[in-house]
Amino acid sequence: MEPPAGPFFPARHGSQRYVCYCGAEPGAAFNAYVTNASEVWSTDFNQEKLERHMAQSGISEDYSTKFREAFEHRTAALTVHNGRATLELKEDAWSLTFDLFKLPSSEARMRLQALMFGLMGCVSSLEKRLEAAEGAAAAAAAVCRSEKNQP
Amino acid sequence: MEPPAGPFFPARHGSQRYVCYCGAEPGAAFNAYVTNASEVWSTDFNQEKLERHMAQSGISEDYSTKFREAFEHRTAALTVHNGRATLELKEDAWSLTFDLFKLPSSEARMRLQALMFGLMGCVSSLEKRLEAAEGAAAAAAAVCRSEKNQP
Numbered sequence: 001m002e003p004p005a006g007p008f009f010p011a012r013h014g015s016q017r018y019v020c021y022c023g024a025e026p027g028a029a030f031n032a033y034v035t036n037a038s039e040v041w042s043t044d045f046n047q048e049k050l051e052r053h054m055a056q057s058g059i060s061e062d063y064s065t066k067f068r069e070a071f072e073h074r075t076a077a078l079t080v081h082n083g084r085a086t087l088e089l090k091e092d093a094w095s096l097t098f099d100l101f102k103l104p105s106s107e108a109r110m111r112l113q114a115l116m117f118g119l120m121g122c123v124s125s126l127e128k129r130l131e132a133a134e135g136a137a138a139a140a141a142a143v144c145r146s147e148k149n150q151p
Numbered sequence: 152m153e154p155p156a157g158p159f160f161p162a163r164h165g166s167q168r169y170v171c172y173c174g175a176e177p178g179a180a181f182n183a184y185v186t187n188a189s190e191v192w193s194t195d196f197n198q199e200k201l202e203r204h205m206a207q208s209g210i211s212e213d214y215s216t217k218f219r220e221a222f223e224h225r226t227a228a229l230t231v232h233n234g235r236a237t238l239e240l241k242e243d244a245w246s247l248t249f250d251l252f253k254l255p256s257s258e259a260r261m262r263l264q265a266l267m268f269g270l271m272g273c274v275s276s277l278e279k280r281l282e283a284a285e286g287a288a289a290a291a292a293a294v295c296r297s298e299k300n301q302p
Contacts, residue, residue, distance in 0.1 A: 010271055019271060037267035038260050109189050112263070116188035119270040120161055120170060126277035130284055137288035144295035 001110050003118035004033075009071040011078040018078060019115070020087065022067045030063040032098050033111065034078060034085045040108040041085040041100035057096055066096060152261050154269035155184075160222040162229040169229060170266070171238065173218045181214040183249050185229060185236050186266065191259040192236040192251035208247055217247060 004023045011018045011034070022032045028045040035041070045053065054060060070076040070089035077088045085100040103111060155174045162169045162185070173183045179196040186192070196204065205211060221227040221240035228239045236251040254262060 006274075008271060008274065010268075010275075017268060019267060035267075037264040112267075113188040116170060116186075116263075116267065116270070117161075117168060119267070119274065120159060123157075123159065123270065123273050123277065124161075126274065126281060130277060130281045133281055133284035133288060137284060137291055140288055140292050140295065144291065144298075147295075147299065 001114045003114045003121055006118060006122045007068060007071070008115075008119060008122065009076070011071075011076065013078050013080045016080065018080070020071065020076070020078065021115070021118075022064055024064070030067075032063075032067060032087060032100060033115075034080070034087065034100055035108075035112065035115065036080075037112065038108075040103045040111045041080070042103055042111075043098050044101050053098075059094060059096065063096070066094070070096075152265045154265045154272055157269060157273045158219060158222070159266075159270060159273065160227070162222075162227065164229050164231045167231065169231070171222065171227070171229065172266070172269075173215055175215070181218075183214075183218060183238060183251060184262065184266075185231070185238065185251055186259075186263065187231075188263065189259075191254045191262045192231070193254055193262075194249050195252050204249075210245060210247065214247070217245070221247075 004021050006021060008019050008021045011020050016036060018034050018036050020032065020034050022030060025031055028047050028050045030043075030050055031045050032043045033040060050063075054063070059066065066089060067076075070091060073091065075090050077090070079086045079088075083102050085102075087098040087100060089096045089098075102108075155172050157172060159170050159172045162171050167187060169185050169187050171183065171185050173181060176182055179198050179201045181194075181201055182196050183194045184191060201214075205214070210217065217240060218227075221242060224242065226241050228241070230237045230239075234253050236253075238249040238251060240247040240249075253259075
């Protein structure tokens with residue numbers, strides 16, 4: 001199982017904290033996942049179920065983009081009731097509701113492992129980008145100084 | 152349980168991937184943890200055991216610094232055999248060996264939850280630093296341009 005690339009979004013239901021993310025799988029172009037690091041809920045889409053959901057929602061754009069948009073705009077709401085989780089993404093112009101089902105523990109275990117390494121990959125890639133950005137800022141400042149000092 | 156602040160280091164033993172990190176606990180100033188996102192191994196130090204370990208190793212410096220140093224220099228080696236893990240940190244000037252013990256599943260579950268939120272916190276803090284660094288680079292370039300355009 002490939003580690004998910006993120007982005008990973010924090011969410012709450014009551015006092016409980018969760019992580020939400022989505023991914024493309026061999027079986028479906030989009031699935032959403034919610035986890036408390038012990039249990040994992042999934043939309044459990046195959047391509048047929050996903051296309052039926054898209055036909056019903058009337059949204060033909062990539063769900064991953066919508067998912068990200070709603071979390072970035074803080075318009076995503078999560079409810080979790082033991083076996084079932086519901087994720088509602090509500091923007092002004094559109095809304096999407098996903099039912100998520102608790103995965104069996106063996107699959108949850110694999111997903112959590114993939115998630116942990118996905119998060120590690122995300123940290124590593126951000127560290128590299130930060131190093132590059134700090135290097136670029138220092139280099140730009142040095143060029144600026146040397147140009148100013150030229151007659 | 153407070154989420155660990157990191158840094159988090161990837162490690163391998165054979166084909167298996169692990170994450171290693173350390174933390175200060177109310178019971179001891181240092182403990183090291185190793186996990187495959189399902190099982191968790193810990194040095195299980197209380198302050199007394201930690202001090203005994205430090206007396207034996209002859210290293211009185213903060214173990215967290217040594218831990219980080221060895222992982223950053225890629226001089227840390229991990230071996231895992233079911234119930235037991237061993238972490239060897241070997242620099243030219245010093246070396247440290249830690250025995251880690253598999254935590255009971257209830258504690259492992261809490262540690263994994265704390266780790267996931269620790270990784271999420273790390274991602275969020277890196278994203279903020281990256282945004283600030285990119286902003287600083289753009290601002291420096293703008294100042295440089297405006298100074299050059301002044302007669």
